[in-house]
Amino acid sequence: MSDKTMIEAIRECLRQEMEADSRVVVIGEDVGRLGGVFRATDGLQAQFGKNRVVDMPLAEGVIIGSGIGLAMSGLRPVIELQFLGFGHQAFHQLGQQVARLRFRSQGRHSLPLVIRSPYGGGVRTPELHSDAFEAFYTHTPGLKVVAPASAHDAKGMLAEAIASDDPVLFLEPLKGYRLVKDDVPDERFRTPLGKLRVMREGTDVTLIAWSAASVMVNQAAEILAERGISAEVLDLRSLNPLDVDGITASVEKTGRAAVIQEASFTGGFASEIIATVQEHCFYNLQAPILRITAPDTPYPLGAVEDLYVPDIDRVVNEVTALVQESA
Amino acid sequence: MSDYRFVPSDEPVAPFNLLAQDGTLHGQPSMTDAQVFDALRYMVLTRTFDEKATALQRQGRFGTFSSVRGQEASVVGSSFALDPSKDWIAPQYRELPALLRHGYPLENFALYFMGNPRGGSIPEGVNLLPLQISLAAQIPQATGVAWGLKLQGSDGVALTYFGDGASSEGDFHESLNLAGVVKAPVIFFLQNNGWAISTPRAIQTAARSFAERALGYGIDGVVVDGNDLLAVYEVTAAAVAKARAGGGATLIESVTYRTGAHNTADDPSRYIDNDELAAWVAKDPIERVENYLRKKGVWSDSDAQQLREECAQEVDRAVTAARAIPLPTSDALFDHVYADPPALIQQQRQTWKKREAQS
Structure with a gap:
């Protein structure tokens, strides 16, 4: 066990899984010599060679589409989609093909495919890099979607995703790559997909988030505690499968819920x-469920992104109001 | 061995041809008589199926489907160059005889177009991708399969079928580009059948031929007479041999014609040129093969008659078997969506089952 940043944890996982299984290959833009724009694959091409860590032509459609073919041929590809914002160039392969191949072939073809993709805002990226588009993919039956917030989970869940015979979209908070650092086992391990993580226990309100927002919300919960509000923080980790029981148990206990996402408001x-929560906890609720999100506008340029993405102040103020009004 | 020409060329490239319509041979084919007999059987079988299925569709007993009518030599000749035990096919949806030769049951094909999801089932060991309705989406997948086979030390290849229309999609261009870069052993088999529903070939590209697009991606391209079984086999076999030997991808443009409708919902009389159609009907690929065999003295009217009777029986058997399969229960909505289904999906399966039991 040692302290690792999220990017270190991801890199270590990739290295160890590639050492353990020669069918695991990494393909993507700039993943070879450069080691990826965030260095998630740094050193892997030197260790495993150009046939297992492949720099691809810049065409997301064929990166995903050929990944499907590699998987059908017997390999276990881990694709780096350089930014989730570029996923639209491959949306037909992701939505119609990756997600349905098993169904369309009536089980003949498995798709042990992982698509890793940095996403979310907060680091002043150029335009079209920062959107939190997870809802497109959670609305795609057949595709598992996970979004860990800690280095520990990034390693354990990536290993689980690589071992899975279902395609997994593995969303990585680009803001957290170097800011998030926690204890991670040095050896291989797996964290099951579909179980949330209670980051902090509390009694007055349940705060629900995933990816980078979980980290931010956990910090907000500290401040709320200073104000006398006991918030329970749930890091969902996995969006599909979703831990409905975990959510229900928490909200039944606290009687209040707030959901915090980086993405825009409608349809997130x-x-x-x-x-x-409404279906399972309606009679336990003491207040309307609060939704803290970005507005229904496109992700802006970097200098004003702090106005767009929900932050600690918004969470503290809106949750305080929710609790006080329903006390 | 061959006098077909690879692009680029100063002149528009004439499609490589071995067999005239009257059955006269212009060169030395490598297809044996036994292969030709076998190929002819697939051609007649699917022509028979197309006629039967169209009739059933008109009676409301079969779904919307696309026949391979007019393109039988193109599909059969190319598929005969493959070894089903190690080569893969990534089809579009108009290549029934190739699927059958690779091991996909005719009954499943019928079932699929009757709307039964079980029809999509591909038997274990059959190296086939599902039918592809989203045009060109299979091309990157075929490229990946071929590349993956190569990375794993197999000498298997992948062949993907698509049309002149699909070649306008980004997936086509991205795939040829990647195949050139990684030297994937893939055969891009473009059936230029003149039409994408009502959109004529001239609207798909200003290029003189589809095959010469290969040049821009660093792979070989070739144009073949798609109504000539022997010629199609010849160029495809050459492309397969080259791919097996590590020589990379080939784009084959098979010039043929869709002498039927786009599908059973289409009305080509609204857009097709009747003279052009008649000229292509006169180049019927099945007649051409039978003329060839007759000239060789190995085919008679009674052989032709017997083949058609056998094919009719086989089609009847498959359609009857497909029609006898009951509609699946609501489990069909949930089966095979995930290897490891999320709890929510499992609950939904039970809910649907309960509702079904009550109705």
Whole structure:
């Protein structure tokens, strides 16, 4: 066990899984010589060679589409989609093909495919790099979608995703790559997909988030505690499969819920969580379920992104108001 | 061995041809008589199926489907160059005889177009991708399969079928580009059948031929007479041999014609040129093969008659078997979506089952 940043944990996982299974190959833009724009694959091409860590032509459609073929041929590809914002160039392969191949072939073809993709805002990227587009993919039956927030989970869940015979979209918070650092086992391990993580226990309100927002919300919960509000923080980790029981147990206990997402308001995954809480916990609720999101506008340029993405102040203020109004 | 020409060329490239319509041979084919007999059987079988299925569709007993009518030599000749035990096919949806030769049951094909998801089932060991309705999406996948076979030390190849219309999609261009870069052993088999529903070939590209697009991606391209079984086999076999030997990808443009409708919902009389159609009907690929065999003295009217009777029986058997399979239960909505289904999906399966039991 040692302290690792999220990017170190991801790199270590890739290295160890590639050492353990020669079928695991990494393909993507700039993943070879450069080691990826965030260095997630740094050193892998030197260790495993150009046939297992492949720099691809810049065409997301064929990166995903040929990854499907590699998987059908017997390999276990881990694709780096350089930014989730570039996923639209491959959306037909992701939405119609990756997600349905098993179904369309009636089980003849498995798709042990992992698509790793940095996403979310907060680091002043150029335009079109920062959107939190997870809801497109959670609305795609057949595709598992996970979004860990800690280095520990990044390593354990990536190993699980690589071992899975289902395609997994593995969302990595680009803001957390170097800011997030925690204890991670040095040896191989797996963290099951579909179980949330209670980051902090509390009694007054349940705060539900995933990816980088979980880290931010956990910090907000510290400040809320200073104000006398006991918040329980749930890091979902996995969006599909979703830990409905874990969410329900927490909200039944606290009687209040707030869902925090980086994405815009309408049709986001927060809406799905709110519907779930409403279905399972309606009679336990002491207040309307709060939704803290970006506005229904495109992700802006970097200098004003702090106005767009929900931050600690918003969470503290809106959750304080929620609790006080329903006290 | 051959006098077909690879692009680029100063002149528009004439499609490589071995067999005239009257059965006269212009060169030395490598297809044996036994292969030709076998190939002819697939051609007649699917022509028979197309006619039967179209009739059933008109009676409301079969779904919307696309026949291979007019393109039988193109599909059969190319598929005969493959070894089903190690080579893969990534089809579009108009290549029934190739699927059959590779081991996909005719009954499943019928079932699929009756709307039964079980029809999509591909038997274990059959190296086939599902039918592809999203045009060109299979091309990157075929490239990946071929590349993956090569990375794992197999000498298997992948062949993907698509049309002149699909070649306008980005997936086509991205795939040829990648195949050139990684030297994937893939055969891009473009059936230029003149039409994408009502959109004529001239609207798909200003290029003189589809095959010469290969040049821009650093792979070989070749144009073949798609109504000539022997010629199609010849160029495809050469492309397969080259791919097996590590020589990379080939784009084959097979010039043929869709003498039927796009599908059973289409009305080509609204757009097709009747003279052009008649000229292509006169180049019927099945007649051409039978003329060839007759000239060799190994085919008679009674052989032709017997083959058609056998094919009719086989089609009847498959369609009857498909029609006898009951509609699946709601489990069909949930089976094979995930290897390891999320709890929510499992609950939904039970809910659907309960509702079904109550109705």
